[in-house]
Amino acid sequence: MSQKATNVIILTIAQGVNIVLGFLFTPYLVRTLDKNIYGTFSQVNLVADVVSLVFSIAIIQIAMMLFSNTNKRFEDSIKTVILFVLYGGILGAIFCIIFSFFAPSIFKNELLGMWLKLFSFSIIGSKLNLVLNQALIRINKTKFLMTLSVCSNFTKLSLALVALKVFQSVEMLLIVYALEPIISSIIQIALLKKTQPFNWAI
Amino acid sequence: MILKEIWQIGIPLYIVELLGNSYTYIAGFIISGYFGENEYAIYKKWKYGAALDRDNLCYYLNHYDGRYDHAYSVEKLSSGCRK
Structure with missing residues (x-):
């Protein structure tokens, strides 16, 4: 079997496992949280998703195109893309914090302000994680990517379960959800640094 | 570049x-x-297939205005709901 076919199969398995994990956890979340709490949690996710989309400027597709172009130096491409995502993420997080002061009156929901502030830093990690996935695929580290993706998702959901069952805290759940892509990105950058011995100073 | x-x-x-x-x-x-957040929760729960929770299903059907076909099939499951 060719390397490309193996990579596709590995990534499909990883995606499948993550979908199953999410499919098992979502009904639990829905039934555990009160209607208004689940609604507010969904609103926080909605706002963070929109802000992340607006500030990312289709960087995942751009990264995919740059990394698959063999005429481009991988070193230049990855540095530029990481810088771009980081700036976009930080701007998005700042915007989200500013928006959190107006959100309670716009959505008529007092809880939203505090939760948006807590969740705002997830915007930095969410797209960075996806861009680094593309970089790891480019250097043929799909097995590592599969293991990391499944393990981080499983850990996230386990911690989310602890946050809800033991601490009954949605704030803790939001922090777990926000931290997961950031920690995952740090591990991915560490591997990239180890395998790509170029000057990483930006 | x-x-x-x-x-x-x-x-x-x-x-x-x-x-x-x-x-x-x-x-x-x-x-x-x-x-508001309550209606959004119902919308999200419905979307993720958790709408078969009896209370939500009844709530949905009591606020159902007859515009969507899929609600008819769901209605059969909820004969216990008071309209």
Whole structure:
């Protein structure tokens, strides 16, 4: 079997496992949280998703195109893309914090302000994680990517379960959800640094 | 050079991405902004297949205005709901 076919199969398995994990956890979340709490949690996710989309400027597709172009130096491409995502993420997080002061009156929901502030830093990690996935695929580290993706998702959901069952805290759940892509990105950058011995100073 | 390329490729892709996702986000903003977090929770629960929770199903059917076909099949499951 060719390397490309193996990579596709590995990534499909990883995606499948993550979908199953999410499919098992979502009904639990829905039934555990009160209607208004689940609604507010969904609103926080909605706002963070929109802000992340607006500030990312289709960087995942751009990264995919740059990394698959063999005429481009991988070193230049990855540095530029990481810088771009980081700036976009930080701007998005700042915007989200500013928006959190107006959100309670716009959505008529007092809880939203505090939760948006807590969740705002997830915007930095969410797209960075996806861009680094593309970089790891480019250097043929799909097995590592599969293991990391499944393990981080499983850990996230386990911690989310602890946050809800033991601490009954949605704030803790939001922090777990926000931290997961950031920690995952740090591990991915560490591997990239180890395998790509170029000057990483930006 | 790469930055120039990012802008050249990025802007059309960005517009496509925004338009492609606009339905989900506009729907989300309208429902959660206009109707509030409770209605949005019902919308999300319904979407993720958790609507068979009896209380929510009854709530949905009691507020159902007859416009969507899929509700008819669900209605059969909820004969216990008081309309």
